[in-house]
Amino acid sequence: TPLGPASSLPPSFLLxxxxxxxxxxxxxxxxxxxxxxxxxxxxxxxxxxxGHSLGIxxxxxxxxxxxxxxxxDCLSQLHGGLFLYQxxxxxxxxxxxxxxxxxxxxxxxxxxxxxxxxxxxxxxxxAPTGQPTQGPMLTFTSAFQRQAGGxxxxxxxxxxxxxxxxxxxxxxxx
Amino acid sequence: xxxxxxxxxxxxxxxxxxxxxxxxGQNCNHLDPESEILxxxxxxxxxxxxxxxxxxxxxxxxxxxxxxxxxxxxxxCCILWGNSLQILDQVELQAGxxxxxxxxxxCLMNLTTNSFICQxxxxxxxxxxxxxxxxxxxxxxxxxxxxxxxxxxxxxxRQSHCSIQRKHLLLYQSLVVWVQAENALGTxxxxxxxxxxxxxxxLEPPTLGTLDPSPExxxxxxxxxxxxxxxxxxxxxxxxxxxxxxxxxxxxxxxxLVTPLPSRTLHHxxxxxxxxxxxxxxxxxxxxxxxxxxxxxxxSLELKTTER
Numbered sequence: 001t002p003l004g005p006a007s008s009l010p011p012s013f014l015l016x017x018x019x020x021x022x023x024x025x026x027x028x029x030x031x032x033x034x035x036x037x038x039x040x041x042x043x044x045x046x047x048x049x050x051g052h053s054l055g056i057x058x059x060x061x062x063x064x065x066x067x068x069x070x071x072x073d074c075l076s077q078l079h080g081g082l083f084l085y086q087x088x089x090x091x092x093x094x095x096x097x098x099x100x101x102x103x104x105x106x107x108x109x110x111x112x113x114x115x116x117x118x119x120x121x122x123x124x125x126x127a128p129t130g131q132p133t134q135g136p137m138l139t140f141t142s143a144f145q146r147q148a149g150g151x152x153x154x155x156x157x158x159x160x161x162x163x164x165x166x167x168x169x170x171x172x173x174x
Numbered sequence: 175x176x177x178x179x180x181x182x183x184x185x186x187x188x189x190x191x192x193x194x195x196x197x198x199g200q201n202c203n204h205l206d207p208e209s210e211i212l213x214x215x216x217x218x219x220x221x222x223x224x225x226x227x228x229x230x231x232x233x234x235x236x237x238x239x240x241x242x243x244x245x246x247x248x249x250x251c252c253i254l255w256g257n258s259l260q261i262l263d264q265v266e267l268q269a270g271x272x273x274x275x276x277x278x279x280x281c282l283m284n285l286t287t288n289s290f291i292c293q294x295x296x297x298x299x300x301x302x303x304x305x306x307x308x309x310x311x312x313x314x315x316x317x318x319x320x321x322x323x324x325x326x327x328x329x330x331x332r333q334s335h336c337s338i339q340r341k342h343l344l345l346y347q348s349l350v351v352w353v354q355a356e357n358a359l360g361t362x363x364x365x366x367x368x369x370x371x372x373x374x375x376x377l378e379p380p381t382l383g384t385l386d387p388s389p390e391x392x393x394x395x396x397x398x399x400x401x402x403x404x405x406x407x408x409x410x411x412x413x414x415x416x417x418x419x420x421x422x423x424x425x426x427x428x429x430x431l432v433t434p435l436p437s438r439t440l441h442h443x444x445x446x447x448x449x450x451x452x453x454x455x456x457x458x459x460x461x462x463x464x465x466x467x468x469x470x471x472x473x474s475l476e477l478k479t480t481e482r
Contacts, residue, residue, distance in 0.1 A: 012464065015413070015463065015464050016346050016372075016464065018413075019372075019411060019412055019413065019464065020346065022411035022412075023411045025411075026410070026411050104341070105288070105340070108340055108341060111344075112344050112345050112346055112347075113346075115344055115346075115347060116344075116346040116347065119314065119347065123314075123315070
């Protein structure tokens, strides 16, 4: 039976998730600032075409929209998206020394959040078996491509988190 | 070989007996075959050595020191040679206690260094080299299960605190932590603690600041003070509550407390004060409603109310 809206999601879990989203968005903003300052790549909208050719995917959150909210599917998509971004961030490793510390912290926080969701789904007995698919590994043929990839991944992650934050806020309503 | 000491144990509990044997081989020819093997503990001769000669000519002396009350002492196997006492071999004895149980284990999540710092009380000195190790493993819920162990944290020498790096942690998952103390006489374990690292966050204090005089030049109320504050920037992603304490700079005035307050405000007016009086204001914040520790109080902000 589908979970009622947030009916059995512990309030502390939702508060933690909201906090983690805020943290990751803050980390992501720092990453964007570093990429802009270091490589003068400040506008992801200029890199959309490149993004398509690099195959930088965006994680769907279709089950999380308020009209079609399915809490279990939404959590599953949230976890899947975070898992995808873990892989994308991993592919950016070595982007540049100035950005590496920020990237490492962002990866840790994304991983933390993914595990938090995964464990909550397991506790509720709704966790899918096995881990979600990570998608094709990003490959870059130049330093520029890796830096541009960083800008796109960071931008996509911010949009993903914005959506996530809205649904978590909705679920956390008393 | 002209003298070799072997010991039952080189490290014993303080006050326990120690048994030692000293062997002089038969080919140690420049010694008087009839001379007695003597024992010294530090500089004192020790009676009670039992000497025997083996069929192959080897001489063995065995002694039991009933109570070793030195935490460190040198035991020498000697022999009279002419009229001087010659040391043939010497060993170091140590005595102490098994490690006491470490206690008062407490931990904090430090967002500045992004590390998890635990400290403990080592307990009384066991008089022996003792190694402390902070051990931990990931867990679930209320820590009934043991999942992935985390890399052991070895403190610097003689330190009773250790930092687990962020990369080893899952901030929002259960973690079990304890301290192991180990020396030659045994091992002891502190009680285990179970928590989410992030729930032990301690924030840096907020920042208080004065306000620029209002442009409209409206006269300030003599019993009010205006100021602003913001909680520590790296923690702004956390929902928090803060509290203010203030006191007039008058003799033994006590602190008044205002709580709860939001984590930041651009303009706060504190009224009900004495006119023409200097006040000291301080604030602190904590993660809330999720668990966390109160920050230290902020540096003081000194403000003065106007004349009536």
